[in-house]
Amino acid sequence: MTIIPRLIAWGLAAAIAFATLGPAERRPHLNLGQTGEHALAFLLLGIAFGLAYTRNRSLTAILVIAFTGLIEILQFWAPGRHARMSDFVVDALAASLGLVVAAALDWKLRRTQRSLP
Secondary structure, three states: OOHHHHHHHHHHHHHHHHHHHOOHHHOOOOOOHHHHHHHHHHHHHHHHHHHHOOOOHHHHHHHHHHHHHHHHHHHHHOOOOOOOHHHHHHHHHHHHHHHHHHHHHHHHHHHHHHHOO
C-alpha cells in the first residue's frame, strides 16, 4: 500500500518544481510571505517523502535535500526567478523537519500496532 503515499510525494515534488520554476503569476500565494510559503511547501515535502519511503531514511533525506538544492540551482535558468542561498537553507531545514516529523509519526504508528493484541 505504499503506492499512494509515493504518488502523493512525487506529485507534491512536481507541484513544487512547477511553482518554483514556472511563471510567478501562476504560483499559489498563501499570505505567509516568501519564507513562510517555502517553509510550508518543503515541510510537507519532507513529511510526504518521509512517510512514503521508510526503508532507508538516510537515502530519502539525501534525495529530498538534493531536490531542494536542484530546484534552487535551476532557478538560474528560469526567467524572472532568482536563486538564493537563504531560500535553500529554509527549504532544506523545513524538509529536514518534515522528515523528522514523518519518522516520529511512523515510529509512533509502528509502536501502537505492536502493542495491539
